[in-house]
Amino acid sequence: MVVFLLVLVVVLALLGGVHWYVWRRLVRDVTAPGGLPRRIGTAAVVVLPLLSLGALVSARAGVPFPVQQxxxxxxxxWLAVLLYLVLALVVGEAVRPLLRAWLARRAPAAAAAPAPAPAVPEAVPVPAAATEPLTETAPAAPDAATATPVGPETPTDVSRRLFVSRVVGGTAAAVALGTVGYGTYGVLRGPRVKRVTVPLAKIPRAAHGYRIAVVSDIHLGPILGRAHTQRIVDAINSTQPDLIAVVGDLVDGTVENLGPAAEPLARLRARHGSFFVTGNHEYFSGADAWVDHVRELGLRPLRNERLEIAAGFDLAGVDDVAGESEGQGPDFVRALGDRDRARAAVLLAHQPIVVHDAVRHGVDLQLSGHTHGGQLWPGNLLAELANPTVAGLERYGDTQLYVSRGAGAWGPPVRVGAPSDITVVELASKQA
Structure with missing residues (x-):
């Protein structure tokens, strides 16, 4: 408990510092004190993080699902926008002194330019009457109609500091909003289909060209709902796979709230069926209830078990490591211990980190997800620290590991540098 409280304090302090920095650069430095823009900006910097906190904890706090949505x-x-705002503003810190120096060099050059000489009027005859002494009078005030108008305010009329702050802050905001907008479009558009050929030495000639549609990390929740599921189902069915593998993190919520959103999964079609293994998020959402529900939808859960596929290989699935807290973690002995190792084995496991167990048990190909490919750059750098493979196909001893970037998104429905995917893995026999 003490460690949790310390971590919580550190996280809150970090978030507070980040929001103060954003307020300073995007509100205080670019607005007039007491003005409406400053009041609106200050309110936004206070309210938005509170909404983010509410979005993160509302499900576990039992908030009604419509309110969660x-x-x-x-x-x-806001979490995604905040990330790219801070990154852009940090880059802007290097630009600020360069821009100020450029303005400083430009100002003296403009001041040193010689002013144009005044025009000399031609001499005109002076009437005699004009030579008589005149009574001194005050000069007449210029007529308002003929007075020289004051030009519109330009950057030179604004202080150099304010001008630089507005340029850097405005550019940072535009970059952040543009990045997040494009990343959101990529998620809401739906995942693209990738195709990967995986040669396996033990696959018989009859299984050459066998197609497994792999989908992970759908993440149904308050944002991604039934329409998201339908896009994924349509994309998978269009590939006409022989087998469908849903490798975890299907949901972020209960069956009661998200059952209708998952219903299109009942329309998945494959010659040898659809299979499901749990991910860590299922254990946050009621894993047993979801296992029962996907079974009702026509998917077969593989919970530390194995079956023989008619094409000539074994298909196994293990529970996610997050289930260990509930006594439901991966059991490789149960799933793979007594099999015939002369047959190829394909393993469904949500997290790539179990690949070393797969190697020890003679698995030929492991299909995983979990990483999202990092989801939000530079998150891929963090994902590389925690996972043996972040995305794509790699070999570990005699085992090949394929990691999908996933079809959805956790948290903000945004992906940057890690587009969502559904992968058709085509098995290739070396005997063909």
């Missing part, structure tokens, strides 16, 4: 969009989206 209302706060999820602004709360989750």
């Amino acid at each position: 209302v706060i999820a969009w602004p709360g989750q989206m």
